Amino acid sequence: MDIGGATALVGVLGDPVRHSLSPAMHNAALGELGLNWVYLALPTPAAQLAAVLEGLRAVECRGLNVTLPHKQAVARLCQSLSPLGERVGAVNTLIPLAEGGWQGTNTDVEGFLAPLRGPTWAGREALVLGCGGSARAVVAALVELGLPRIRVAARRREPLERFVADCRAWAPQLEPLEWAGQGDGTGGSLLAPLDTAALVVNTTPVGMAAASDPSSAGRCPLTEEELVALRPGATVYDLIYTPRPTRLLEAAAARGCPTVDGLEMLVQQGAAALRLWSGIAEVPVATMRTAALRQLETKG
Numbered sequence: 001m002d003i004g005g006a007t008a009l010v011g012v013l014g015d016p017v018r019h020s021l022s023p024a025m026h027n028a029a030l031g032e033l034g035l036n037w038v039y040l041a042l043p044t045p046a047a048q049l050a051a052v053l054e055g056l057r058a059v060e061c062r063g064l065n066v067t068l069p070h071k072q073a074v075a076r077l078c079q080s081l082s083p084l085g086e087r088v089g090a091v092n093t094l095i096p097l098a099e100g101g102w103q104g105t106n107t108d109v110e111g112f113l114a115p116l117r118g119p120t121w122a123g124r125e126a127l128v129l130g131c132g133g134s135a136r137a138v139v140a141a142l143v144e145l146g147l148p149r150i151r152v153a154a155r156r157r158e159p160l161e162r163f164v165a166d167c168r169a170w171a172p173q174l175e176p177l178e179w180a181g182q183g184d185g186t187g188g189s190l191l192a193p194l195d196t197a198a199l200v201v202n203t204t205p206v207g208m209a210a211a212s213d214p215s216s217a218g219r220c221p222l223t224e225e226e227l228v229a230l231r232p233g234a235t236v237y238d239l240i241y242t243p244r245p246t247r248l249l250e251a252a253a254a255r256g257c258p259t260v261d262g263l264e265m266l267v268q269q270g271a272a273a274l275r276l277w278s279g280i281a282e283v284p285v286a287t288m289r290t291a292a293l294r295q296l297e298t299k300g
Contacts (some may be wrong), residue, residue, distance in 0.1 A: 013067070014070060021296060025266075025291040029287055063094060065255070066100070071090040077279040078103060080097065082108060107276070110269060114265065122148075124147055129153050130228060143173070154176075162237060177190070190229070194232055198233055209243050220251060227252070237260040239262040241266065264289075
């Protein structure tokens with residue numbers, strides 16, 4: 001595609017964001033759709049978030065994704081929120097409003113659900129590790145699946161209590177669980193929940209490959225004792241997709257557990273965002289997946 005004066009801009013805001021696979025998968029889709037748009041990764045420090053949003057709207061940016069650490073802060077800067085974005089309190093997709101400013105919504109929920117569609121989850125339990133912005137989308141998705149019991153485990157009491165309080169109105173089945181053993185080798189607080197959970201979701205960054213710390217890829221959010229407590233047959237879903245597989249998913253597979261990493265969630269939330277920006281119902285999801293995998297292999 002030739003980039004010129006008529007080329008429109010879409011992109012992703014984050015800090016850091018240079019590692020993002022989104023430009024590769026979106027630009028592949030834009031090319032296939034014949035849209036004269038270009039998708040860029042736009043590094044955005046927290047202190048500059050409001051100014052960047054205002055500037056991009058002024059130059060008629062067609063849409064934005066938002067990643068860490070801005071998903072909750074950007075919701076407060078939107079002129080309007082979709083019902084889902086308002087309920088979750090975390091936004092990952094921005095749509096330009098005709099009257100100026102942005103509408104925020106959350107396509108992470110749709111992206112997370114995509115690999116879980118099919119089996120019935122009624123009557124089953126879930127355990128969510130972590131209580132950040134991604135965990136909000138995960139809990140909203142689990143509520144949509146109809147799980148009657150959702151435990152959320154975190155090390156720090158105050159953020160965990162705030163998370164549960166924020167979500168309680170629309171997720172009454174939510175239960176806080178102080179995760180006293182995360183990373184310190186004890187982990188007894190999770191043994192009973194792991195034994196009954198049909199779905200375990202890691203929303204923490206523990207185990208993610210980081211250029212600044214090569215050993216980080218070998219870490220696992222669960223201790224060896226906790227891994228043994230995983231119920232065989234339980235689905236283990238790690239939002240991390242670098243490395244593939246993560247240590248958590250590798251250990252879970254050895255226990256006979258079906259595993260899912262975060263790459264399909266990334267692809268599906270991106271496809272959902274592209275539908276919203278373009279108004280095109282059928283976007284090339286397979287092309288986006290292939291481009292993301294190719295970029296991931298190149299970086300590896």
